[in-house]
């Protein structure tokens with residue numbers, strides 16, 4: 783693939799294909815996959831304690847639905863937040879969320895908390911339209927998560943969540959793309975950094991074997 787115009791066109795087509803596939807899933811299939819993701823994500827977050835604030839999202843277009851987990855984490859005393867597009871082509875702002883807080887429609891009519899305080903999540907759970915084994919994520923094309931993760935000062939731990947049908951060989955990463963630290967699907971947890979190091983070691987092991 784040559785250059786960004788070609789990659790951008792390819793991403794646009796892949797996005798459309800993956801979204802159509804996801805939206806066509808029978809509800810029971812989606813629910814089964816959601817139910818498989820929730821305990822994996824919960825265990826992963828528990829292993830990372832102490833956590834202060836977790837940035838989630840309000841699902842749309844057939845994304846993994848994190849709301850049952852959000853309620854459970856809230857009851858367990860964690861602080862939660864939801865993304866708000868405050869300005870086009872700027873990082874997302876996260877606003878505190880708790881069960882029952884009034885919501886208003888944001889961009890694309892995705893509900894956002896009405897007027898709660900802006901907070902800085904130390905973990906971001908990001909929905910995936912597509913992903914690759916190196917942890918790169920394909921979203922809706924706004925670049926919002928890339929900008930949010932690329933913005934100083936402290937980079938939150940980034941966890942991508944999606945279904946296996948979103949797996950791609952490569953998303954043709956560009957300089958602006960920020961890889962996820964972890965990716966969770968109903969079937970596996972990818973740790974791109976660690977997996978790459980393991981592949982490297984195996985390769986070396988092969989070469990060094992007497």
Ligand SMILES: Nc1nc2c(c(=O)[nH]1)N(C=O)[C@@H](CNc1ccc(C(=O)N[C@@H](CCC(=O)O)C(=O)O)cc1)CN2
Nearest residue numbers: 839840841842865866867889892909922923924926927
């Ligand atoms: N559930 C959920 N909430 C979320 C996100 C998400 O991915 N999932 N976001 C994660 O980012 C933010 C909203 N994302 C957006 C991404 C793109 C555009 C947008 O305007 N897209 C252009 C197309 C861009 C292009 O293809 O060049 C458009 O529709 O015209 C708007 C919002 C915040 N909330």
Ligand SMILES: Nc1ncnc2c1ncn2[C@@H]1O[C@H](COP(=O)(O)OP(=O)(O)OP(=O)(O)O)[C@@H](O)[C@H]1O
Nearest residue numbers: 793919920921922923924925926927928929932958
């Ligand atoms: N840090 C950044 N600074 C400037 N432009 C950026 C930055 N990150 C992304 N962009 C721009 O935003 C667009 C993002 O396209 P890309 O295909 O990477 O989106 P995406 O990762 O699918 O979107 P999203 O993160 O909103 O789900 C590109 O036009 C890119 O040039």
